[in-house]
Every structure is written in structure tokens, then in C-alpha cells.
Amino acid sequence: MPRSIRGRLPRAGVWLALAATMAVGACGTKETGTKAPTHPTITYWSSWRVGEPQQKIFADGIAAYEKATGVTVNVRWLGRDYGTSVKDAGAVGKGPDIFDDTSDHISDFRSHGLVLDVGSMMDMTIPNDNVKLGSVLPTAVQKASSDAGGLGLIPFTLGSSGIWFDAATHPEWAADPPATFDDLLATAEKIKAAGGVPFAQDGSVDGYNAYWIYWLLVRHGGPGTLAALGKSPAGWDNPAVLAAAQDDERLVKAGLFEPDYMATKYPAAQNQWAQRKEAMNINGTWLNSETAPDQVSGFQAQMFQFPTVPGGSDSAEVGTEGWSINPKSPNVADDEQFLLFMMQKQYMTRISTEALNMSPRSDVPAPPMLAAAQKAILAATSVQPTDDNASNLYSGWWNDVFLPLDNQLFAGKITAEQFVSMGKSQTASYK
Amino acid sequence: MNPSTDDLAPAGTGRARAAKRRPAPAKRAIDRLDGLLSGAVKTGLWVWVAMLVVLTVWVVVTSLKTNGEVFTDPFGLPKSPQWRNYRLAWSVSGFGQAAFSSVTVVAASALLTMVIATPAAYVLARVNRRSADRVITYFAIGMGIPAQALVVPFFLMSNDLSTFMTEWVTGWWDDRISLALIYVVLSLPFTVYLLTMYFRSLPTEIEEAAAVDGAGPTRTFVEIMVPLARHGLVTALVLNIVALWNETLFVLIVVGDPQQRTLPAALLELYNTMQYTSNWGGLFAGIVILVMPMILLYLWAGRRIVQAMTQGAIK
Amino acid sequence: MARSVGGVRGERDRIYVPYLLPALLIYTFLFIAPAAVTIWYSFTKWQGLGTTAHYNGLANYRAMLSNSVFLTAFRNTLILVVVGGAFVFALTFLTMVVMREMRGRSFVRSMLFVPCILSPIAIGTAVGFLLNPDGALNQVLSDVGLHSLTRGWLGPDLIFKCIIAAVVWISTGFYVAIMMSRVDAIPEDLYETARLAGANRLEQFRYITFPLTRDALSTGAVLWVIGAVKTFEIVIAFTGTAGNPPIQARSAAVEQYLAVTGGVSGTPELGSAAAIGVVMFLLTAVLVVALRRLLRSEAVEL
The missing domain is CATH 4.10.220 (Light-harvesting Protein)
Known part of the structure; x- marks a missing residue:
């Protein structure tokens, strides 16, 4: 009798379930058994989504490379959540040969055994252009793309951050931006007095709020000042920290942001900036391309460098975005040839002209809105990575101690002095 | 009781x-x-x-407005309905593929859950053994274990399963099958518990009459109890469908390829890229695509759920 | 009669094991065993697949107790369970007082149920859009002359209150459905007699409805605790994933999600994540046991 349990009425259910399972199975199997013995296959997992400018540029490059060499490039356009997929797949030996990486995530991917030292590629020649890769990548860019384990990625974009404005309504800032932080505050006060709102801020993104304190810290104390805060409680004793926090407090107390700036539904504030509701927005080099669809007609997004403070440092920020090679890739030589192909001037120029980002190649001019940033990077005597590398080196502390505390300062809940004393004690008690 | x-x-x-x-x-x-x-x-x-x-x-x-209208006139009617928002969401943002994944994965796992849980719940409700009560409690514990507690092991197991099937058995594997199996496991405790309670609320006289007529327990179960319990079964099925349809965490963790992911993941992905695309009309079209099937299902089965509850399904 | 009942039972005993076994085996090996594995991971430091898990004893649990971020998330979850639960059941009781004799009651009842069949991601995305500083809610408040009531709803001060309100709004219909289904089973003549004796609605609720739905209340409260401890998606949908959700808005489940993924910029801590999962289970267990003591009903099998 028990043998017939699965008979009768549940049978319909079993078959329905089976049929549905088969249906799922039947159409998810395209990429299996695609072994191409004659030519190697390169798998590439990208952080771009179909339709984005970078995706179009890379897809063109990939098509040209496949045509030229007969190699198949198996690409997955995964979008911004690609990182976890790469690490998880890499862990079980099914990782891609090449994947997108950023300078602040090299160490993270490297700790998962996914980052090959590509320093030797600097001596290799880019096809068609016939120049050595190392000769078109500035040293600052190479340094920014490296960690303790060597060069971690071949960059396709340079990143930085600064203060964005509309050059159509404020042409004076294009030529002559506020030079010091005091100038910036005075300029903002003038806009406020005239009934305008100086700064747009997506206060619900804690990392964007931290742009202010990060820049003030490196301006007051030079590169490494912010990173030192995560390293040990002693870092908080540096007088530059209190000075930076006090400037941050002045900014907040002056009421220069849009109403309820801490409560925005991201990306509401940056889109309002693109609608000219506010004059400025502190953000990364990507802001223009992000807000392009929302910009009112005639809008000319431009970025100026974060102003200096008296007696402070004028370092520049350099971050990179690029391709990392998985050391477990079966054909590293092909991977390298593919990346050299992609680094051709024809594609890197389009990063500037179509994706409106800074190309890493020194012989490709930045798009006009980022000219100031490129100039600052090329002229900089000292550079620091994004967030002074603190978010990369001390990620747990960054998320659990620093960003929450900065949010309190930035919301006007605590004073600069409280920020420093609480920061010191919380850093001491963190883990 | x-x-x-x-x-x-x-x-x-x-x-x-x-x-x-x-x-x-x-x-x-x-x-x-x-x-x-x-x-x-x-x-x-x-x-x-x-x-x-x-x-x-x-x-x-x-969902039928242009981007401009979404912000400038949040409560007005669109000048001309933007049906292309749906077209774009369906094809470009992958809601079409995602809808297919959602329907197949949810249907397969919800039905399979019923097939496994129904006989177990029946005997647990009807058999007079001490162990039955303990087993019911044992299943109920599972309802209190947050699914988050299973994220790490499920991730490892789905990877192993995929590798094993590809290399030894079928030569291919689809993460969505792993996902469906995980859904069955996750739905099991609740379904067994709910159905046990439901079977207990049903009168025993009919079964006894069937036994007197000489029907074996399997025939009694299949031909009498299952039809008799259909309201409870539909309720459990619908509640599972609703829960699985909206499940997001495990899709993101188990299914590696975004193109194979289900609707909630597609909506989240679309939302996450809003700052790059500013396709607000499309975002709302995505919300409608995700939500409408559940509303339709509820219009069809809502009365039954209420009815089944009335008959003591949840007591 | 007695003999035939015995006969049925004997027959049923034979199918007991084969009917039960598939479910029991699957549940044991694919649900309970992995949960046990999680307990083991909670005693390790592990930064994700591809790295090695090192045994480190109770360090994850100790770190949790000294980490103010986790303690806030944990407290938020407790507040959500207790305060949110108070609102959910207060609203449910109020509804029970009037719904029996309300016009259009079956329509209202089925409408109240709708939010809990909708994806929290979808609800959070749509409602979050309304709560933006220059979003629809503030615009409406300004337009009707209540400008002083406009707020930064999604800011650190209010966001958690908004999340609780959203959870209450989403969940109440479910508990109304459960409770009303029991109310429906109460014979109408009880109420009629009560009315003839001059009892008003509150008294009818106090002396008839409440005592007769105690068992359903007990089940409902347990289901609420289980569901509320897991609160996750609605927070993510309200705050987006561009930044980490503000500490004020995080639930324990969100904190665990951040530990699994490493947050916006960070390294996964699967050991801590597992420990948070264990703590969430313990919290659920303690609350369920406490509730059962409190409501003392034999009807619930938990």
C-alpha cells in the first residue's frame, strides 16, 4: 500500500512540478558545453549594464577583438552587484578570467585570490597604437591601481571627486572657482542671501556626506589623515582632525543645503541639482553622466577641485576603475592580449567623448567638464585614493564607526568636539 | 482544538x-x-x-508618465500614456525574462511543497501517537528559524549541487532549479504546520465511514481527505505562492546570472541603477508588473483564503 | 462505533511513517542540519568563500555586545516587534469591535489584506518616493496649509518611525483576517443575547469576542513575532542600496545582510553574519515562549 502513495491525486501535482522544473531547465542551459578547442574562450564579467555608454564601447571592442583573433569573449553584463557574484563564483573555481575592479576593491578581491599582478603588462605594446602600455599610463595612475600585491588592474577610467556646478549659470566658477574653504562658504552665503540654495546633498547616502569631512581632513592634515583615524585612536589627537570637524560644523550650521537634506530619496538631490534647484553638489567624477538625462537644457555640468584651507595640503584624489585578471584563468596570455587591445586609443577616447569620464591614458584629453580634475591630477605633488583609502583599509570601522558618527556631525546632532572625542573612544572600543 | x-x-x-x-x-x-x-x-x-x-x-x-511628468506633476494625469515604459521595462530591463523565471520557479516549488507536505500533515493530524505531537513541534521550530540563518549553507550547497550535476549527471545545471529546491525546503515547515492544523479541524466521521466501507488509508486520503481539505490546500498553496513570489534574498544569493533572476530582484536592480538611467516611469511600470499577478491571484483566491481561515485553518 | 474507530487508527498507523518520511527527511537534512552548520560558523572568523574560516570561539558574540551599531539594530528589531506589535493588535482589536456589523465588511476585510500579498520591495519603492523631502506627501501638506507638518520623513530621526508605520500598515490586514475568521465562527445569538441585556460594543468585545478568539490571538501573536524579527526588505526598499542604511533604520536582519555582503564598501564577515542569525533565532524563541506564557492557550502547538 505505501508504494502507491505517490499515485492518484498528487500525481497531477508531481507532473506539473516536474514540467515546470524542466521548463526552467530547458532554457537556462545555453552556456553549457561550449568548449571551443581551436580558440580559447575568455570570460569577462562586467559591472556595466546593457545600454550604458561603457557597455557599448566595450562591446564594440570585444566584437573587433573576436573578429581579429577568432577568440571568443564570453561576456556577462552584470551591473553594479557583480562583485559578490565574482567572489562567490571564484571561490568554487568558476570565476571569470577577467572582471571589472576598482582601486578601492583590489585588496578585497585579492584576499579572495582573484587578482593577478599585471605589472609586467606595462612593458607590452598596445596593438595598432604601437606604444608601450606603461608609457601612456601616468605613474600616479599606476600607483593608484596598485596595492601591496602589485598592480591590480588595467584602468579604463580615472575617478576623482570635487564640487559640481552649472557653468551656464555660474560661468565665473569655471575660470575662477572659490579658492579656499572660507571663500566657498562666503560664496554659498551670497547665494543663500539671494534666496537660492547653495548645495544639493543626498544626505541619505552616508558616503556622499563623508565627502565633506574626507576632503576637509586631507586638506587640513594632508593625505593619510583620515586613514589614521581608523588605524588607532591616536589618529584622532591630530589637531587637523578637530580643525576639519569644525569646518564641517560651520558648513552644517550655516544651513546651506536644501531643506531636509538628510531625508532625500537618492538620487533626488543630484537630480534637483541638474534641474538648477541648487547651485552645487559635491560628488564623484561620474555625476555628469549620471544626471545627464535629468539636466535641464543648456545645463553645463563642470567640476572644480575642493578648495584649500590656510596652511593646508592641496593633494588630488585619484581612483581608478579597470580590469583585473583572475590568476586561475587558463589562458592568462590571451587575457593580457585582449586587455591591451581594449586599451587602444580609439576605445579610450570614447571613454572621454561618449561615457564622459576621464580616460586613464595621458594622451586622451578629459571631457571639458572634468578638465579641472585632470589638470589637478597631472599637476599634483601628492595624491590620495578615494576616501583616503580608509573605506578600503578599515571597512568595518568605516561602516560601523566613522560613517555613522559623520552622519551625526553632518546632521548637526553633535559638535566638532563631540565628534572628535566620540570618534576617539569608539575607535578604541571597536573590536 | x-x-x-x-x-x-x-x-x-x-x-x-x-x-x-x-x-x-x-x-x-x-x-x-x-x-x-x-x-x-x-x-x-x-x-x-x-x-x-x-x-x-x-x-x-x-507608470504611464514621462520622466518629467513624474516630478513636475506627481498627481496629474499623463498627457499621453507612455506605454513604452512597459515595453522598455519588459524587454530592456529584463522584466520579461524575470517574469518567466518567477512563474516557473514559484509554480514548481509551490506545487512540490504541497505534494510533500500534504501527506505528512494528514498523518500528523490524524495519527494518535505521542511522537506526532513532538514532530509537529519539531516542524514548528522551523517557522521560527529566520531564513537568514540558512543563507551561508544554502549558498554552499547550491554551488556543490551545480558542480556535481554538471560534471557527473546531466552535464548542465540551472541555478533556478536550486532556487526552486531551496524554496521547497523553506516553505515546508509552515505548510506542514498549517495543513496539520487544518486536517485536525476536519470532522473524522467521514473517514470512519470510509473505513467501515472498506477503503484503505491511501484511498481514504486521496479520494476523501484531499478533496475535503481543498480549501485548506488552496490557502496553503496561495500563501506559499505569495511568499515565494516576493522572496528576494535567496534569488540574489543563489542565482548568479542576473538574467535568470526573478521579478523582485529585477525591480531592485532597476531601482539601484535609477541614478544612471533616471527611468522613473519604467520603475513604476516594473512595480506594476511585479505586483499585478499577486493582485489578480488574490482577486481569484482571496475569498477562499478567508473561507479556509473561517473553517479553522489558522487557529 | 468504537471498534471501527480503532480500526481506522490501526490502518492509519501503517501509513504514518511512509507519509511522513519524505517531509521529515527533507526538513531534517536540508533545513535543520544547515541551521546547525550556521551555529558552527558563528564561532569562526570567515570572510567569505575562497578564504578560510578560522575558529575564534565566542569572539563574534563578544564583538556584537560591544558594537553599538549592532546593539542599535538589535534594539530597533525589539522596538519593531513590541511597538509595531502593539499597534498592529490594537488596530486589529478596534477593527474586531466594529467589523462584525459594518456595512461592506467583506470588501474592507479583503482590501486590508492586500498590502501583505505585495512585495515589500515594490511598496517601499513607491512609498519611499512619496516621502522624499519635495515628494508628494510634503507637497500635499503644504498645499492644504499644513506646511508646519512637512518633515524630512526619510531622515535619520524619522525613518524608523516611518518604517514601523509601513510595517503596521502592511501587516495589520493579515491579523485582521486571522482574527475575524474566528469572530465569524462565534454564533450570532450570543451577541443578540448580549445586546438584549444592554451590552454595548465594547462590552460585547470584552466578554464575548475577546475570550472566544484567545486561541487565534495567541497564534497571531506568535506569527507576528516570527515575521517582525525578520524585517528586512522594507528597510532596504526605503533606504536604497546606494549607501548603507542609516543606523537608526537598521534592523538585525539588515545588519546581517550588511555582514554577508560587506556593505557598500567592505569585506564580508560570514562568521558575524552567522552569529547574528543565531541571535535572531534566540530572540524569536525567547519571545515566542514568553508570549505563550503570557497568553496561555492550549490551541497553539508551538
């Missing part, structure tokens, strides 16, 4: 007490307050319902 007779006693005495406790004038004042209060609550309930209707209509209307 038996309603009716036993329960009536305390209510009866309560009623008696209530009736003789208070003198008339004070009571009238309280009665007036009582009327006021219930009027307020009824109004509140209608406002509540109205909010829901307004919100739904607003989402649907917004």
Missing part, C-alpha cells in the same frame, strides 16, 4: 456579568462614547482602504 461547547461557558458568564453591572445613566454615556468610537473606527477603516486604492491608482498612473 474543539470550538463550540466548551468555549461558550466563559462567554455566557461574562455576558451575564456585563448585563447586571452598571446602573442606567452612566451606561448611557458610555454607550454614546461607544457609538462615537465605533463610528471613528469605521471611518478610519474606510480611510485606510481609500489610501490603498489611491496609492495603487497613483502607482499605475505614474
Whole structure:
């Protein structure tokens, strides 16, 4: 009798379930058994989504490379959540040969055994252009793309951050931006007095709020000042920290942001900036391309460098975005040839002209809105990575101690002095 | 477990007490307050319902607007309905593929859950053994274990399964099958518990009559109990479908390829890239695509759920 | 009669094991065993697949107790369970008082149920859009002359209150459905007798409805605790994933999600994540046991 349990009425259910399972199975199997013995296959997992400018540029490059060499490039356009997929797949030996990486995530991917030292590629020649890769990548860019384990990625974009404005309504800032932080505050006060709102801020993104304190810290104390805060409680004793926090407090107390700036539904504030509701927005080099669809007609997004403070440092920020090679890739030589192909001037120029980002190649001019940033990077005597590398080196502390505390300062809940004393004690008690 | 007779006693005495406790004038004042209060609550309930209707209509209307209209005129009607928002969401943002994944994965796992859980619940409800009560408690514990506690092991297991099947058995594997299996496991405790309670609420006389007629237990189960319990089964099925349809965490963790992911993941992905695309109309179209099937399902099965609950499914 | 009942039972005993076994085996090996594995991971430091898990004893649990971020998330979850639960059941009781005799009650009842069949991601995305500083809610408040009531709803001060309100709004319909299904089973003549004796609605609720739905209340409260401890998606949908959700808005489940993924910029801590999962289970267990003591009903099998 028990043998017939699965008979009768549940049978319909079993078959329905089976049929549905088969249906799922039947159409998810395209990429299996695609072994191409004659030519190697390169798998590439990208952080771009179909339709984005970078995706179009890379897809063109990939098509040209496949045509030229007969190699198949198996690409997955995964979008911004690609990182976890790469690490998880890499862990079980099914990782891609090449994947997108950023300078602040090299160490993270490297700790998962996914980052090959590509320093030797600097001596290799880019096809068609016939120049050595190392000769078109500035040293600052190479340094920014490296960690303790060597060069971690071949960059396709340079990143930085600064203060964005509309050059159509404020042409004076294009030529002559506020030079010091005091100038910036005075300029903002003038806009406020005239009934305008100086700064747009997506206060619900804690990392964007931290742009202010990060820049003030490196301006007051030079590169490494912010990173030192995560390293040990002693870092908080540096007088530059209190000075930076006090400037941050002045900014907040002056009421220069849009109403309820801490409560925005991201990306509401940056889109309002693109609608000219506010004059400025502190953000990364990507802001223009992000807000392009929302910009009112005639809008000319431009970025100026974060102003200096008296007696402070004028370092520049350099971050990179690029391709990392998985050391477990079966054909590293092909991977390298593919990346050299992609680094051709024809594609890197389009990063500037179509994706409106800074190309890493020194012989490709930045798009006009980022000219100031490129100039600052090329002229900089000292550079620091994004967030002074603190978010990369001390990620747990960054998320659990620093960003929450900065949010309190930035919301006007605590004073600069409280920020420093609480920061010191919380850093001491963190883990 | 038996309603009716036993329960009536305390209510009866309560009623008696209530009736003789208070003198008339004070009571009238309280009665007036009582009327006021219930009027307020009824109004509140209608406002509540109205909010829901307004919100739904607003989402649907917004899904037909251009980006500009979404911001400049949040409550107006679109000048011309932007059906392309749906077209774009369906094809470009991958909601079409995601809808297919959602339907197949949810259907397969919800049905398989029923096939496994129904016989177990039946015997647990009907067999008079000490161990049955313990097993019920054992299943109930699972309802209290947050699914998050299983994220790490499920991730490892789905990877191993995929590798094993690809290399040794079928030569291919699809993460969505792993996902469906995980859904079956996750739905099991709740379904077994719910159905056990439901079977217990059903009268035993019919089974006994069937036994007297010489029907074996399997025939009794399949031909009598399952049809008799159909309201409870439909309720469990629908509740599982709803829960799985909206499940997001495991899709993101188990299914590596975004193109194979289900609708909630597709919506989250679209939302995450809003700052790059600013396709707000499309976002709302995505919300509608995700939500509409559940509303339709509810329109069809809602009465049955309420009915089944009335019959004691959840007690 | 007695003999035939015995006969049925004997027959049923034979199918007991084969009917039960598939479910029991799957549940044991694919649900309970992995949960046990999680307990083991909670005693390790592990930064994700591809790295090695090192045994480190109770360090994850100790770190949790000294980490103010986790303690806030944990407290938020407790507040959500207790305060949110108070609102959910207060609203449910109020509804029970009037719904029996309300016009259009079956319509209202089925409408109230709708939010809990909708994806929290979808609800959070749509409602979050309304709560933006220059979003629809503030615009409406300004337009009707209540400008002083406009707020930064999604800011650190209010966001958690908004999340609780959203959870209450989403969940109440479910508990109304459960409770009303029991109310429906109460014979109408009880109420009639009560009315004849002069009992008003509150008294009818106090002496008839409440005592007769105690068992359903007990089940409902347990289901609420289980569901509320897991609160996750609605927070993510309200705050987006561009930044980490503000500490004020995080639930324990969100904190665990951040530990699994490493947050916006960070390294996964699967050991801590597992420990948070264990703590969430313990919280659920303690609350369920406490509730059962409190409501003392034999009807619930938990």
C-alpha cells in the first residue's frame, strides 16, 4: 500500500512540478558545453549594464577583438552587484578570467585570490597604437591601481571627486572657482542671501556626506589623515582632525543645503541639482553622466577641485576603475592580449567623448567638464585614493564607526568636539 | 482544538456579568462614547482602504508618465500614456525574462511543497501517537528559524549541487532549479504546520465511514481527505505562492546570472541603477508588473483564503 | 462505533511513517542540519568563500555586545516587534469591535489584506518616493496649509518611525483576517443575547469576542513575532542600496545582510553574519515562549 502513495491525486501535482522544473531547465542551459578547442574562450564579467555608454564601447571592442583573433569573449553584463557574484563564483573555481575592479576593491578581491599582478603588462605594446602600455599610463595612475600585491588592474577610467556646478549659470566658477574653504562658504552665503540654495546633498547616502569631512581632513592634515583615524585612536589627537570637524560644523550650521537634506530619496538631490534647484553638489567624477538625462537644457555640468584651507595640503584624489585578471584563468596570455587591445586609443577616447569620464591614458584629453580634475591630477605633488583609502583599509570601522558618527556631525546632532572625542573612544572600543 | 461547547461557558458568564453591572445613566454615556468610537473606527477603516486604492491608482498612473511628468506633476494625469515604459521595462530591463523565471520557479516549488507536505500533515493530524505531537513541534521550530540563518549553507550547497550535476549527471545545471529546491525546503515547515492544523479541524466521521466501507488509508486520503481539505490546500498553496513570489534574498544569493533572476530582484536592480538611467516611469511600470499577478491571484483566491481561515485553518 | 474507530487508527498507523518520511527527511537534512552548520560558523572568523574560516570561539558574540551599531539594530528589531506589535493588535482589536456589523465588511476585510500579498520591495519603492523631502506627501501638506507638518520623513530621526508605520500598515490586514475568521465562527445569538441585556460594543468585545478568539490571538501573536524579527526588505526598499542604511533604520536582519555582503564598501564577515542569525533565532524563541506564557492557550502547538 505505501508504494502507491505517490499515485492518484498528487500525481497531477508531481507532473506539473516536474514540467515546470524542466521548463526552467530547458532554457537556462545555453552556456553549457561550449568548449571551443581551436580558440580559447575568455570570460569577462562586467559591472556595466546593457545600454550604458561603457557597455557599448566595450562591446564594440570585444566584437573587433573576436573578429581579429577568432577568440571568443564570453561576456556577462552584470551591473553594479557583480562583485559578490565574482567572489562567490571564484571561490568554487568558476570565476571569470577577467572582471571589472576598482582601486578601492583590489585588496578585497585579492584576499579572495582573484587578482593577478599585471605589472609586467606595462612593458607590452598596445596593438595598432604601437606604444608601450606603461608609457601612456601616468605613474600616479599606476600607483593608484596598485596595492601591496602589485598592480591590480588595467584602468579604463580615472575617478576623482570635487564640487559640481552649472557653468551656464555660474560661468565665473569655471575660470575662477572659490579658492579656499572660507571663500566657498562666503560664496554659498551670497547665494543663500539671494534666496537660492547653495548645495544639493543626498544626505541619505552616508558616503556622499563623508565627502565633506574626507576632503576637509586631507586638506587640513594632508593625505593619510583620515586613514589614521581608523588605524588607532591616536589618529584622532591630530589637531587637523578637530580643525576639519569644525569646518564641517560651520558648513552644517550655516544651513546651506536644501531643506531636509538628510531625508532625500537618492538620487533626488543630484537630480534637483541638474534641474538648477541648487547651485552645487559635491560628488564623484561620474555625476555628469549620471544626471545627464535629468539636466535641464543648456545645463553645463563642470567640476572644480575642493578648495584649500590656510596652511593646508592641496593633494588630488585619484581612483581608478579597470580590469583585473583572475590568476586561475587558463589562458592568462590571451587575457593580457585582449586587455591591451581594449586599451587602444580609439576605445579610450570614447571613454572621454561618449561615457564622459576621464580616460586613464595621458594622451586622451578629459571631457571639458572634468578638465579641472585632470589638470589637478597631472599637476599634483601628492595624491590620495578615494576616501583616503580608509573605506578600503578599515571597512568595518568605516561602516560601523566613522560613517555613522559623520552622519551625526553632518546632521548637526553633535559638535566638532563631540565628534572628535566620540570618534576617539569608539575607535578604541571597536573590536 | 474543539470550538463550540466548551468555549461558550466563559462567554455566557461574562455576558451575564456585563448585563447586571452598571446602573442606567452612566451606561448611557458610555454607550454614546461607544457609538462615537465605533463610528471613528469605521471611518478610519474606510480611510485606510481609500489610501490603498489611491496609492495603487497613483502607482499605475505614474507608470504611464514621462520622466518629467513624474516630478513636475506627481498627481496629474499623463498627457499621453507612455506605454513604452512597459515595453522598455519588459524587454530592456529584463522584466520579461524575470517574469518567466518567477512563474516557473514559484509554480514548481509551490506545487512540490504541497505534494510533500500534504501527506505528512494528514498523518500528523490524524495519527494518535505521542511522537506526532513532538514532530509537529519539531516542524514548528522551523517557522521560527529566520531564513537568514540558512543563507551561508544554502549558498554552499547550491554551488556543490551545480558542480556535481554538471560534471557527473546531466552535464548542465540551472541555478533556478536550486532556487526552486531551496524554496521547497523553506516553505515546508509552515505548510506542514498549517495543513496539520487544518486536517485536525476536519470532522473524522467521514473517514470512519470510509473505513467501515472498506477503503484503505491511501484511498481514504486521496479520494476523501484531499478533496475535503481543498480549501485548506488552496490557502496553503496561495500563501506559499505569495511568499515565494516576493522572496528576494535567496534569488540574489543563489542565482548568479542576473538574467535568470526573478521579478523582485529585477525591480531592485532597476531601482539601484535609477541614478544612471533616471527611468522613473519604467520603475513604476516594473512595480506594476511585479505586483499585478499577486493582485489578480488574490482577486481569484482571496475569498477562499478567508473561507479556509473561517473553517479553522489558522487557529 | 468504537471498534471501527480503532480500526481506522490501526490502518492509519501503517501509513504514518511512509507519509511522513519524505517531509521529515527533507526538513531534517536540508533545513535543520544547515541551521546547525550556521551555529558552527558563528564561532569562526570567515570572510567569505575562497578564504578560510578560522575558529575564534565566542569572539563574534563578544564583538556584537560591544558594537553599538549592532546593539542599535538589535534594539530597533525589539522596538519593531513590541511597538509595531502593539499597534498592529490594537488596530486589529478596534477593527474586531466594529467589523462584525459594518456595512461592506467583506470588501474592507479583503482590501486590508492586500498590502501583505505585495512585495515589500515594490511598496517601499513607491512609498519611499512619496516621502522624499519635495515628494508628494510634503507637497500635499503644504498645499492644504499644513506646511508646519512637512518633515524630512526619510531622515535619520524619522525613518524608523516611518518604517514601523509601513510595517503596521502592511501587516495589520493579515491579523485582521486571522482574527475575524474566528469572530465569524462565534454564533450570532450570543451577541443578540448580549445586546438584549444592554451590552454595548465594547462590552460585547470584552466578554464575548475577546475570550472566544484567545486561541487565534495567541497564534497571531506568535506569527507576528516570527515575521517582525525578520524585517528586512522594507528597510532596504526605503533606504536604497546606494549607501548603507542609516543606523537608526537598521534592523538585525539588515545588519546581517550588511555582514554577508560587506556593505557598500567592505569585506564580508560570514562568521558575524552567522552569529547574528543565531541571535535572531534566540530572540524569536525567547519571545515566542514568553508570549505563550503570557497568553496561555492550549490551541497553539508551538
